[in-house]
Amino acid sequence: MKKDTTIVSAGRSKKWTKGVVNPPVVRASTVVFDSVAEMKHATRNRANQVMFYGRRGTDTSFAFQDAMVALEGGAGCALYPSGTAAISNAILSFVKAGDHLLMVDTAYEPTRDFCNKLLKNLGVETTYYDPMIGEGIQDLIQDNTRVLFLESPGSLTMEVQDVPTLAQIAHQHDIVVMLDNTWASPINFDPFAHGVDISIQAATKYIVGHSDVMLGTATANEQHWEQLRENSYLMGQCTSPDDIYNALRGLRTIGVRMRQHQDSALKVARWLEQREEVDHVRHPAFTSCPGHAFFERDFTGSNGLFSFVLNRGNQAALTALLDGMEHFKMGYSWGGYESLILAVNGVKSLRTATEWQAAGPLMRVHIGLEDVDDLIADLEQGFARFNSCL
Numbered sequence: 286m287k288k289d290t291t292i293v294s295a296g297r298s299k300k301w302t303k304g305v306v307n308p309p310v311v312r313a314s315t316v317v318f319d320s321v322a323e324m325k326h327a328t329r330n331r332a333n334q335v336m337f338y339g340r341r342g343t344d345t346s347f348a349f350q351d352a353m354v355a356l357e358g359g360a361g362c363a364l365y366p367s368g369t370a371a372i373s374n375a376i377l378s379f380v381k382a383g384d385h386l387l388m389v390d391t392a393y394e395p396t397r398d399f400c401n402k403l404l405k406n407l408g409v410e411t412t413y414y415d416p417m418i419g420e421g422i423q424d425l426i427q428d429n430t431r432v433l434f435l436e437s438p439g440s441l442t443m444e445v446q447d448v449p450t451l452a453q454i455a456h457q458h459d460i461v462v463m464l465d466n467t468w469a470s471p472i473n474f475d476p477f478a479h480g481v482d483i484s485i486q487a488a489t490k491y492i493v494g495h496s497d498v499m500l501g502t503a504t505a506n507e508q509h510w511e512q513l514r515e516n517s518y519l520m521g522q523c524t525s526p527d528d529i530y531n532a533l534r535g536l537r538t539i540g541v542r543m544r545q546h547q548d549s550a551l552k553v554a555r556w557l558e559q560r561e562e563v564d565h566v567r568h569p570a571f572t573s574c575p576g577h578a579f580f581e582r583d584f585t586g587s588n589g590l591f592s593f594v595l596n597r598g599n600q601a602a603l604t605a606l607l608d609g610m611e612h613f614k615m616g617y618s619w620g621g622y623e624s625l626i627l628a629v630n631g632v633k634s635l636r637t638a639t640e641w642q643a644a645g646p647l648m649r650v651h652i653g654l655e656d657v658d659d660l661i662a663d664l665e666q667g668f669a670r671f672n673s674c675l
């Protein structure tokens with residue numbers, strides 16, 4: 286079955302939908318049973334999509350979990366109230382005091398903060414590694430290394446990692462390989478075919494797709510599913526069926542949305558590359574992007590999120606550019622239908638294993654579903670304001 290077809294059909298078993306198109310929103314704390322036998326059955330199968338108690342999920346979450354596994358692969362999908370909760374719970378499910386974790390230097394900022402603050406306090410040591418390290422990861426592995434964490438492309442600076450090589454080396458040492466797969470969404474990178482054990486999504490972004498729900502997922506392969514599921518359950522993780530319903534609804538259009546985001550973003554990126562104010566564009570589909578060859582080899586597409594580096598600029602000029610934007614709004618998220626722009630200060634302070642060097646400020650954009658020529662015109666006027674302040 287082709288991906289677009291799976292996007293439409295996944296998780297729509299009649300068992301969950303009861304014969305309508307979308308599964309109903311089943312809200313529950315208490316699940317009631319009519320007989321001792323029924324209660325016993327639910328208790329025995331509480332981890333296997335039989336309604337038992339609200340925290341274990343209801344038909345709405347079961348449908349979404351089925352859809353995620355159909356699209357991303359793996360043996361099961363755990364749900365969390367945010368992408369950040371998915372990251373922290375996946376890690377906490379596999380480390381204990383005295384363990385060591387390898388974290389990519391280009392990780393999402395709250396992921397770094399979680400390691401530097403919470404994991405450190407629990408006695409788990411983190412070593413950051415260069416996203417381009419490849420086989421060199423071997424030298425950073427210790428006897429107590431339990432988790433290798435990847436994020437590809439990297440946050441803000443977009444380096445694409447050699448996932449299969451990193452995973453293969455990690456597996457020689459019985460290390461669990463986790464990937465923040467949010468940029469690819471469930472459709473542009475197949476984590477399990479590339480050696481990942483646990484794939485994490487901030488569903489908040491492209492799965493929800495409409496900037497109105499916080500949600501996280503972690504799909505795991507057969508070997509790691511039970512430990513992830515049970516430890517996340519012990520940590521009390523559960524999610525609202527209303528939020529899940531909206532995520533499932535968003536998921537149905539992810540294929541067409543992603544294609545449009547991709548096409549418009551590539552057009553904007555190529556336009557930006559020609560601008561004399563732009564030093565370079567950071568987009569995995571561009572040959573200049575670190576790891577571009579891995580993108581070509583491993584991904585089936587891109588999306589609306591990329592960065593570019595200005596070759597000059599000061600705060601007043603940046604403010605003039607940003608304050609006057611008509612279609613691009615400033616915001617810390619991405620993956621919705623709307624365009625966003627951000628001037629990122631202090632990339633340098635978010636890297637410790639590598640050194641970020643750039644001619645000028647880094648700008649990150651999310652190209653939404655507006656007409657692409659309107660977006661380019663908006664940026665063009667932004668550059669005019671920028672230049673008038675230099």
Ligand SMILES: *Cc1c(COP(=O)(O)O)cnc(C)c1O
Nearest residue numbers: 367368369393465467487489500
């Ligand atoms: C947004 C994001 C997260 C966190 O997701 P939340 O739902 O906002 O907690 C994690 N990783 C990446 C790559 C993200 O972009």
